[in-house]
Amino acid sequence: MSLVAADERLAACLPAGVLRPPEDRYLDEPRGRYRGQAGLVAAPRSVDEVAAIVRACAAARVAIVPRGGGTGLVGGSVMPAGPAPLVLSLERMAAVRAVWPEEDVLVAEAGCTLAAAQDAAQQAGRMFPLSIASQGTAQIGGVLAANAGGTAVLRWGNARALCLGIEAVLPDGSILRELRRLRKDNTGYSLRDLLIGGEGTLGIITAASLRMAPLPAGIATAMLAVPGPAEALALLALAQGRFAGCVTTFELISGVGLDFLAETLPAIRQPLPGAPWSVLLELSLPEGLGPDEALTGLLEQAMGTGLVTDGAVAQSGAQAGEFWSLREHLPEANRRIGVVSSHDISLPLSEIPRFIEDAGAMLAGMGDMRVNCFGHLGDGNLHYNVFPAAGRRREDYDALRPRVQEAVHQMVVDRGGSFSAEHGVGRLKAADLARWGDPARLAAMRAIKAALDPSGIMNPGAVLA
Structure with missing residues (x-):
């Protein structure tokens, strides 16, 4: 069968406005490496509508390319070759369904942006600690499908570590209803963990139960110049020893990156211009401990042993924001070079x-x-x-x-x-995975893909070439 047959099935079972013709915004990706294609775009408003779409495409053997915020960097959300797929956008499933502050849990739909999830947690007196540069656009479904990382993985882990349960539509159109809020659940295979990081090749995540965390009493942010990466690692070990569990961020920045910023974005303030290497360090502080008090002993020891040659400690939220602005503009400077x-x-x-x-x-x-x-x-x-x-x-x-x-x-x-x-992995690195992946692991992945998606309709060409 064809996309025309799928279109007829979908038109008969979906409300008006769900199906739409392709637009450029569904076919682009940030780096411009790929140009996607689509015979049709579907923008469902509920998990039941997603399931109806998947069932129709499964019956017609039409490929489905799930689409979140479109911020991925490996071509996972665009299909440049092969028969035209249906692009399934989760943009209209954007609700925060529930928040349980006393449990440190919120449930968000797949189209909810990461920033919106963070705002919902903030309004509940909590935080959702995953942080990436594209959080204003990136959607929860895509964040989980790619198992996104970001700047706070050191303290909180990747997206997988912050997800307790998921709701998803499997390739046959059945609905996996596993929006659990449990920290412990040893009841067999973890389908949640298969779908997280699966990049839409095993099913479509439609909602997730996410871990929140208490807001820290204070935050200490510093930019520190170090002689090189070896000294930066020694500084990390020192900071971890002094502040066990409180080191949230430890970012390495090269002098070349600072040069690129000075050349392309001279308005970005540099607290340590000319440093051959530097570190952006952030600590989450307990009640009663201020930033200067927290960092004084660390800096004295690090400077005394030659691990740090210069440093600047943020004295306000605005100054900390300047430090973060420098780090967050490094990719933009790269693009301009x-x-x-x-x-x-x-x-x-x-x-x-x-x-x-x-x-x-x-x-x-x-x-x-x-x-x-x-x-x-x-x-x-x-x-x-x-x-x-x-x-x-x-x-x-x-x-x-x-x-x-x-x-x-x-x-x-x-x-x-x-x-x-x-x-x-997306499409960009599928050949790399085939070349360097462990043979037993690749065989197991292919067996799982064949079992869950025997017709191969879910994001074909992504992850497994």
Whole structure:
């Protein structure tokens, strides 16, 4: 059967306004690597409407591409080739269904933005601690489907760690009603954990029970200059030892990143200009402990042992916001420079300093390039991005780009790391997964996919090539 047949089935069972013709906003992705296609777009308002859509597409054997906020960076929400799919947008399922402050739980629909979930938690005197740059647009369903990370993983874990239960539509159109609010539930296989990180290939998440957390009594934020990544890791260990469980953020920033900011976004204030490496540190403080009091002993010890060479402690929320603005504008500066090859990687912490050194030497042997290495050092996730030499254009490196990516990923895998730390696999890295993934794990993944989605209609081409 065809999309026309599916359209006829859907028109007969769905209210007016759910089906709509494709628009550009459903077919684009942020990096412009892919241009999607769609024969039809569906924007349901309930899980029952999602189920009706999936049943019709399953009967017609029409592919479905789930669509959240469209902020993913690996092509998971666009299908550039093959028969035209149905794009299923969750944008109209945007409600926060319930909040239980005494349980630290909220239930949000898949189309609810991350920022809206954070606001709902704030209004209840709590916080939803997942934080990513695109939180104003990224939707809960997509955040969970990609198992998003962000700047607070060190303290709170990835999206999977903050989800207690889900509601989802499986590839046959059946509804999984598992919106549990339980911390303990040992009743067999965790379908929740299969769907989280599954990038829409095993089903469509329509709602989730999410963990909230108490608001901290105070926050200490500092920018600290360090000689290099090895000293940054030693500083992390020192901070973790002094403030067990209170280190929320530990971001590594390279001097190249500061140079890019100065060149492309000079209005962004830099508290430590010219630092070869720096760290953005944030602590969640208990009652009665102020930022200066909390950080004084740490900085004295770190400076006394040479781990920190300079530092600035935020004296107000506005100043902390300036520190965060610097960190959050690093990707925009990268875009303005024009990246040759970007890499979302993770490594065992002890491997990071040597990797940065060895990868830099390797790339120097391949050509004249600059590296902006930054990211979530506390959880081992680096954004290792390669750029043209000053005065050259990214187009000059088109022939070199595949070699750069392969060499960086091979070096990561050889050190026990991952070439997809927090952005997912999508279509961009499906071939990498096929090449470097563990054979037994890949076989198990394919068996699960075949069992749940035997017709292969759920986001074909994503994750498993």
